Amino acid sequence: MSEIKYMKFDELKTPCFVVQERKLRENLEILKEICDDTGCRILLAQKAFSMYRMYPLIGEYLNGTTASGLYEARLGYEEMGKENHIFSPAYKEDEMPEILQLCDHIVFNSPAQFKKYKDLVKKAGKSAGLRVNPECSTQEGHAIYDPCAPFSRLGTTAEKFREEMSEEDLRDLDGIHFHTLCEQNSDDLEVTIRAVEEKFGEYLGRMKWVNFGGGHHITRPDYDRERLKKCIRHIQETYGVEVYLEPGEAVALNAGILLTEVQEIVENGMEIAILDASAACHMPDVLEMPYRPPLKGAEEAPSEGVPAGNAAESADNAQRQAGGEPGEEKKRRRYIYRLAGPTCLAGDVIGDYAFEHPLSPGDRLEFEDMAIYTMVKTNTFNGMKLPDIVLEREDGKCEMVKTFGYQDFKSRL
Numbered sequence: 312m313s314e315i316k317y318m319k320f321d322e323l324k325t326p327c328f329v330v331q332e333r334k335l336r337e338n339l340e341i342l343k344e345i346c347d348d349t350g351c352r353i354l355l356a357q358k359a360f361s362m363y364r365m366y367p368l369i370g371e372y373l374n375g376t377t378a379s380g381l382y383e384a385r386l387g388y389e390e391m392g393k394e395n396h397i398f399s400p401a402y403k404e405d406e407m408p409e410i411l412q413l414c415d416h417i418v419f420n421s422p423a424q425f426k427k428y429k430d431l432v433k434k435a436g437k438s439a440g441l442r443v444n445p446e447c448s449t450q451e452g453h454a455i456y457d458p459c460a461p462f463s464r465l466g467t468t469a470e471k472f473r474e475e476m477s478e479e480d481l482r483d484l485d486g487i488h489f490h491t492l493c494e495q496n497s498d499d500l501e502v503t504i505r506a507v508e509e510k511f512g513e514y515l516g517r518m519k520w521v522n523f524g525g526g527h528h529i530t531r532p533d534y535d536r537e538r539l540k541k542c543i544r545h546i547q548e549t550y551g552v553e554v555y556l557e558p559g560e561a562v563a564l565n566a567g568i569l570l571t572e573v574q575e576i577v578e579n580g581m582e583i584a585i586l587d588a589s590a591a592c593h594m595p596d597v598l599e600m601p602y603r604p605p606l607k608g609a610e611e612a613p614s615e616g617v618p619a620g621n622a623a624e625s626a627d628n629a630q631r632q633a634g635g636e637p638g639e640e641k642k643r644r645r646y647i648y649r650l651a652g653p654t655c656l657a658g659d660v661i662g663d664y665a666f667e668h669p670l671s672p673g674d675r676l677e678f679e680d681m682a683i684y685t686m687v688k689t690n691t692f693n694g695m696k697l698p699d700i701v702l703e704r705e706d707g708k709c710e711m712v713k714t715f716g717y718q719d720f721k722s723r724l
C-alpha cells in the first residue's frame with residue numbers, strides 16, 4: 312500500500328481539483344433523508360462524478376451506482392459494490408456478457424434493443440427496463456440537454472411503445488425508466504410525471520420499478536424536497552412499484568473547486584489573465600453548456616468583449632494598473648478581467664469577472680462547483696497537464712489522490 316500524502320492547502324500545485332469531503336457528506340445526508348423518508352432508492356450517476364476514492368463514503372449513504380456504459384459499470388461494481396444499473400442507447404453484443412455479470416438493472420432504449428437482449432437478461436437473473444420518452448420538455452435554452460427535444464434518440468415514445476411492445480414483451484419488462492430533467496426542481500418533475508402517467512400509466516402497474524432518472528437538483532438550497540417526496544409516494548402508492556432516482560450533479564454539487572494560478576496578464580481592449588487552467592481541457596462544460604463558473608472572491612462581469620457599461624470601469628482599471636491612484640469619489644472599485652486558458656484555442660475563455668483588487672501573476676483563483684462534469688471530462692488537448700486530484704478531509708487536511716504527468720498525455724496517443 313502506498314503512503315497517503317498530506318499537504319497544506321497553500322502548498323498544492325496548480326492546477327488541481329480539490330474535492331471537499333464535508334460538502335459531499337452534507338449532500339449525501341440530504342439524499343439519504345429522502346430515501347429514509349420515502350423508501351425510494353438513490354443511485355450515483357457516475358458520469359457526473361466518478362472520483363472513486365469517494366465511493367466508500369457515497370456507498371454509506373446511497374444504494375449504489377448507475378452507468379452509461381461498460382466501463383462505468385465496472386467501476387461502480389469494483390469500487391462501490393452495491394446495486395449497479397446501466398443505461399445505453401445501444402449495447403454492443405460483445406460487451407453484453409460482462410454487463411450481465413456486473414449489473415442488476417439493464418435499461419434499454421428501444422423495443423428492438425429490449426427484444427434483442429431480454430432473454431439473456433432473464434437467463435442471468437437480472438432486471439430489464441425500457442427508457443421511455445414522455446415527450447414533455449420542461450427545460451428551455453439547453454436543447455442539447457433535452458432528451459424530449461424533437462427527433463431525440465433517447466427513450467421510446469408512447470406511439471412506438473404501443474406499436475412494438477407485444478403482450479409477451481410486456482410480461483418480460485420489469486421497469487420503466489425516464490430521464491428528461493437537467494438541473495431542475497421538483498415542479499418540473501411533477502409535470503413530467505403527469506406526462507409519463509398520461510402516456511404510459513396503463514403499463515406502470517405491471518412494473519416492478521420506475522426510475523425517475525437524474526437531473527434533480529435535490530441538494531440545491533431552493534430545491535423543493537417535499538414536492539419530490541410527494542411525487543415518489545404518488546408513484547409508489549398508485550402503482551405498487553419501487554422508485555429509483557439516479558442524480559449525478561446533486562451528489563457532488565458545490566463539493567469541489569478547481570484551483571488555478573494566474574500566469575500572465577495581457578491587454579487588448581481589456582485586461583486578460585492567462586491561467587494554468589483551461590476551459591477547453593479542464594472544464595469543457597463551461598464551453599459546451601455553456602456557463603460561467605462561480606469564482607471565489609469575484610463577481611461575474613458582463614461578458615462579450617468590453618461592454619459599453621463597463622468601458623469606463625475598464626479604462627479605470629487600465630489606468631489603475633498603470634500606476635494611477637484610485638479616485639476617492641468611488642468607494643468600491645472593480646477590476647475586470649477576462650480569465651482565459653493557456654491553449655491555442657481563441658475561445659478558451661472561462662469568462663469575465665470583477666475583482667476588488669488587481670490581479671498579478673502568481674495569484675491563485677478558486678473556481679467553485681468544480682467536482683461535477685469536470686474530472687470525468689478533462690482532456691490533454693495541446694498537451695495540457697491534467698489537474699491533480701486532491702481530497703480535502705473534514706479536518707482540513709489535503710490528501711493527494713492522484714497526480715498526472717507527461718505519461719498520461721502520451722499513453723493515449
Ligand SMILES: *Cc1c(COP(=O)(O)O)cnc(C)c1O
Pocket residue numbers: 356358359398490492493494524525526527557558559560561
Ligand atoms: C445524465 C444522466 C443522469 C444524471 O444526471 P444529472 O443531471 O447529473 O443528475 C442520470 N441518468 C441518466 C440516464 C443520465 O443520462
